[in-house]
Amino acid sequence: MIQEKKNYHHGDLREQLIEAVTQLVEEDGPDGWSIAEACRRAGVSTAAPYRHFQDRHDLLRHTVLRAMDRFFERMQTAADSFPAGDARRIVALGKAYLSFARDEPGIFRIMFSLTEPLEGHADVDALNTDAKFLLDRVVAAHLNIPVESEQTRARAMALWCFVHGYSFLQIDAKSKAEAHAVPEDMLLYLVGEAIVPSDSSVNSDE
Amino acid sequence: MIQEKKNYHHGDLREQLIEAVTQLVEEDGPDGWSIAEACRRAGVSTAAPYRHFQDRHDLLRHTVLRAMDRFFERMQTAADSFPAGDARRIVALGKAYLSFARDEPGIFRIMFSLTEPLEGHADVDALNTDAKFLLDRVVAAHLNIPVESEQTRARAMALWCFVHGYSFLQIDAKSKAEAHAVPEDMLLYLVGEAIVPSDSSVNSDE
DNA sequence: TGTACATCAGTGAACGCGCGTTCACTGATGTAC
């Protein structure tokens, strides 16, 4: 729980509001949060947030930005856990992507669906670019081709589409689907290792 | 526009409400609709919908159901436009999937994110099963293997993930991305034609 | 170290809003004879 409420001055309200919204989004869905409820969780009046955020959109925007940081950090850590060119890097990236989606499906959805209060913001654009570049570099190192090549981008895009679709379908069907691993062979297949994946490499849906 | 408003008895209110919600979802996003606004569009008092729907959820559920019908019909038409086993069938399916997502991104999102009022409903489950089975059959015919085989399911799943992810990423980035075709070679590659796609086969994102 | 004061970060009451839902009602339609 968040409460603690020492005294008049809260000290950490900005962060706690973001955290409260993050929790609410996971508990009640992408639109299940409100300033009012976040304030209740932080033990604060509903006027307090306006010392830290311009309005509703602004609070959500910063919440999503925090989430994107976490997301990118996971990807980075995953990539760093194996040496450059190691195929396991790609698998690790895919796993990180999926596990974030499963751990924080609510915010994951918002990250990819909420364009209104986000688009055009420099922070977000920069983060997107970083993420894309990270993927490109891993793919390029694996194939031993230039990062800026068309082939790199095509491979990275194919990987991204697959993992993204896989992640979304997983969180959508969370009720019936058991915990599934990322189909590793499929990732390697997509990135250009010309081995047709074996039948058992893609987990079925039931 | 929907209005027309002959007289007291509307005659077609149920359908017009569904249509109004469908429109609103596209105009204002998955959560941008309300019973009140739908009634305004249909030229009817806010109490009228309760003659046709149990409550808010019920109206949305039927709206989504209609959308799923359209979605499935498109897929079916796409599949039927080429003879069984023809590789173009698979490409046509992918295109149909993407074009629905692009034409109706709002409802497309709801279809895949809204679990609450949908899960467990027989209609929806049946439709899902039908769609999955359609894909399985097309894949199986293409590879000339049994529909019920594990390989069929693995291929179909891989295709579905890819196209789904591709579609989602497309509608998310709708502002910056121009109209992109489905990367046809990638679909055939995924389904098991062991031809590594050429560089130009996957459209880049910019 | 002590005091004066500006600034910061809260309060809590109030507002207007649009919403979902209900209620008793009523006009239009379909059916039996």
Next chain:
DNA sequence: TGTACATCAGTGAACGCGCGTTCACTGATGTAC
């Protein structure tokens, strides 16, 4: 064909609700001298 009546599908007024936002305010904190 005409009338009586049940049923259907609307009305419109009202309700309570939670929300986002604002306002004048006030308690706590930091700084200058």
